[in-house]
Amino acid sequence: MNETQFKYLGALKNEGSDRSAEHLWLKRLPLGFLLVVALPTALAMIYYLVIASPLYVSEARFVVRSPNQQQPSNLGMALQGVGIQSAMNDSFAVHEYVTSRDGLAYAQEAVDVRGKIGRPGADFFVRYPRFGEDDSSEGLYKGYKRFVTVGYEGRTGISTLRVKAFRGEDAQAIANALLSGGEALVNRLNERAARDAVQGAERAEEEARADLVLVRQRLTAFRNTQGYVDPELSARESSAVSSDLLVAIARLKAERDQLQAGAPQSPQLASLNGRITALERQLTAERARMAGAAGSLASSVAGYQQLLVEQEIADKRLAQSTAAVITARNEARRQNLYLERIVNPNLADQPTLPRRWFGIFSVLLSSLLVYSLGWLVYAGIREHKQF
Template identity: 35%
Template sequence: MDGLDLSTGAGVADLFKRPDGTRPITRRPSLLARWLPFCLMVLVPTAVVSAYFFAIASPQYVSETQFVVRGQSSAAPGMLSSLLQTAGGVSASEDTYAVQDYVMSRAAARDMMNAQQIEAVFNRPGADAIARFPNPFSGRSFESFYKYYDKHVIADLDSTTGISTLKVITFQPEDSQRIAAALLTASEDLVNRMNARQRQNTISSSQKEVADAEAHLRDLGAQLATYRNQQAMLDPMKQSVPMLRDISDLQSMLVTTRIQIAQLRASAPDSPLIPVYQRRVTALQAQIANSNTAITGSDTSLVPKITAYDDLTLQQDLGEKLLASAMASLEAAKAQADRQQLYIDEIVPPNLPDYPAYPKALSSVAVVFASLLGLFLLAKLIISGAREHRIV
């Protein structure tokens, strides 16, 4: 190229000469200019965070309790469940998860608001404006409070052992212990309600069977009473016994009279007693026929009445046996419901913390400093790369 000597390098230097032939003077930036971005991006935010954590942030205390939900499972035992229980010890049941979900639910937060004034606990006069509720970054609605509650009430479940760990974070150690104990009590109330519902569901069908059996037995008793009133007799079978006895006596008398007639005809054929005995035989036969007709032989006789009465008494006996079976089933259902009762076994009671667990000032400041330093170095590398790309 014209006027450019690559062998000596003079042509490259001439490109940076001023019009008057002098070269520009390159000045290094000052110390303040070199360190100002680092100070603004790293040191100042770290100093602000340090000032908050070491001078402003209020101490927060953690009360911890551990519990387990115990009770006989209602599920039928099987080979797989036996293997799981053998391999894993005590497994977490669905009832444990129910208690776990309740502690972290909006219902528990509202219960604590009504019973323990937990909203005032999170707004102590000594608490700093950023950590308390409400704060400049939150609203005053219940949903905002629930988000705050969700960060300060922590429930963890070990699915292997079934042990639940509850942590409550407040600005006073007594408040943390009190809220943890109140949540544990509320969980016990929940378990009691679950027991009541489970017991009712377990024995409700048996109670219905008993009620139906009692109603059926009462209906049979009413039918039997109506039948007795209509037939004007308490027990047709018992009332037939005297009638059968009378027929038997009449038949005995008839046999005796016939024997007497036979004896007279053999010893005194012309005896005037023979017509008398013959008339007695006729009378006895007529009486026996009338008595038999009263017992059998027509719709108004005693046999249809006895048959209907026996049917009612048979149904009554079956109803009594059915009621006894239903009562036995009800007692068995109550015993099973008692065996399936759930309860909370408190392993570690809510403790009274001796020192604040939060804020973790040193670790928090270190994390902030490391994060800002990383962002600063990344930004510096990006800017340096962009400059080199523009020069090339």
Template identity: 25%
Template sequence: MTTKPKAKKYCWRRNRQGADSADARADAISRIRKATQPTEAANDAAPATDIDAIKREGLTGRQLRVARRLAQKNGLAATSDYDAVRLLRKQGIDPFERTNLLDLAAEKARAEDLAKDKIKIQLPQTISDSSQGLPGPELSPAERRNLEIGEIQKDIARRRKRKLFALFARLAAFVLLPTLIVGTYFYRYATPMYASDSAFSILQADGGGASFGGFLAGTQYATAQDSVATQEFLESKDALVRLENDTNFSEIFKQEWIDPIQRLPQDATLEDTYKLFRRMITIGYDPSDGIIRMEVAAPSPEISVELSTLLLSYAEETINGLTELKREDQMRDARAGFELAQDERRRAQEELIELQLQGAVLDPENVLAGLRARINAIEIELQEKELQLAALLDNLRPNQAKVDGVRADIQRLEVVLAELNAEMLDASAGENSLARLSVRIQMAQADLVARDMMLQTAMEQMETTRTEANRKVRYLTVSVNPVASQEPSYPRKFENTILAFLLFAGIYLMISLTASVLREQVSS
């Protein structure tokens, strides 16, 4: 497919701007005169039928359009202007011959006259400047190309300027104007706030056990949980409620001279006050050194120092409460075990005393031992008397008086021995016997000894627990006390303005990128 020359569109636009029949005929005649002079010598030779050779002839756009109209007049189906020249030359028609050009111009003039006769003009028409339709000098292809390139560059420059203007307009509307509004507020309308800084830490009592927790004693990790709990308390609504009850915190920020953005409304709820409280109170915990830093902002330096002091006192009470709670938790079990050991020992003592009173003796074992000793003594004496009687009876003529006396002693000893055995039997048999009572007393004594040992162990455990609990006591130490500020700390005008500019610029950039991506997706 052959491409049409670039100069065609430009020449056709300029020809169309110009426009009545007389000018067209004059223009055509002048063009024909210029065009036939170089082609007469070329027609003497064999006409070029190759399209590439025709392109190298340097034909103007007007000559190519004339050739196309002449080919249409002769009924030749040409695919391009150069193809029309080629077909006309193959038919033996010179498209640039004077007679052919004059006929074509005359036919065009007749067509225009017929068109004017058919149109009845009833309204006055504007008359174009005839100087615009005058034929100009022919431009070479290089000049036409440079001219078109210049127009394209100018068009690109105009579009670039329009885009830059639109970009600056959007930046001014969505970035610079909001930044100007924010900066104006910070520099002219924002109420100055005075901040008081304080720092405190939570320490553990000296000393530590041999367990793994003892290795952490004295470091910031031993009190990390308490520090975090204190920070959470100071940032909670509980601290706000206590501060409201003590200083009427909300009324401080309801004063009329405070700017509307930082001022609380007269009917402010607890949630509104809490949001302002979170903005005015800044608390940070550094786990590397275990120090809690607090900054309190207020409309005046005296109020700021007062609020800081109250919050420090609340933190100290919280730490004391947590310490007392931990001590109570640790001592509860030890104290319960000690009290149980005391009750069991008291019960064992009462049981022993009751058993001793039940037998009316202090020591049933000694009673039984005494009975056994007496029985043994009687048995020994009875054996001696029996031996003595046997010795007397061994005589041929024993002394009857001695024999009767010895027999009487033996009988008396047997009676006493029987009584002692009966007493011993009574003491050893039955539910209330001394032997059973002795065994129960021995068991009660052993139980009492065991209860004494358990009571001593419980007492030692309670003392150990008390010592450990005392070692885990937490103390709040204020390292930096709040001091009244002489110059306002807030608002930070320049920093806040720059931050607002970066924020609006980032939002605009995100929206622009999103719109560009969506536009690219839709256009593709």
């Protein structure tokens, strides 16, 4: 009799078991984790590894200073350390120019900035015009500011210019154009300051010269009116005449007294008395001419001295104004400010941006942090509801 033998072959394979296990694993993942962590990380990987275009950075360093600029003191360096900048630094004018529409216009004339920051095929999230950005002058300026940055180091006084572009030579060309524009700005500031200084000094010299001419005209009119070239000299001469008259009168009186004592009846006494009287009248006239009478030399001398003082002041003012003009012209011949390049724009041979894996891990960590905070809040709410 034949015996039937059964062999255990194991459980039958279910074709859908693997798929169900996979679906079960996916179901175990919370929907919030997929939306908050997995989806942003996947999008970041797609962008940084597939879409993002490489960016080349050209960097330059410069300083704006004057030849006679003094070094800051210890107090000035301490104030700079707490964020108070020295008023002597003129770099910020160049900073504002580089990031302004005028700086963009100057660079656009030198190089095609519009074409260099809007390369066809580049990342449409970064290039100009990017997604949602219009092709206009204002849009170009907004896009330009994404590619150009300038900073300042307060401790050293050195400014740093960084230009990004999709090609190394494009970034270097834009950086060189912007530095040339900054140098042109500094030269214009020098020319305007020198022109204003020279014009101001020349205007002051013209005013001083006109005042001196006016004083001299008044002095000439005074001499013509008074009839004296030098009233002081006339007063001195009149004083000398009065002194001589006094001496002559005294001599004649002594002679008369001597004659009257020896010969009282002498006929010469009348002659001597007549001469003494004449000399006394002349002395009185000379004294009246010097002071006391209308039109005397005393009043003329006072007015004359006042005019001389005004003339001396006008002469000194003219001399000072002339010296100021010479100084201003000498200062105008030399450059008061200059932009000195410490490091010229480099030609980058490798892209430094974007930092792809750094960006991906940043998105991952940020999303994990957000998810963790959300999960903690959700767990706290559930625990509160159970109680």
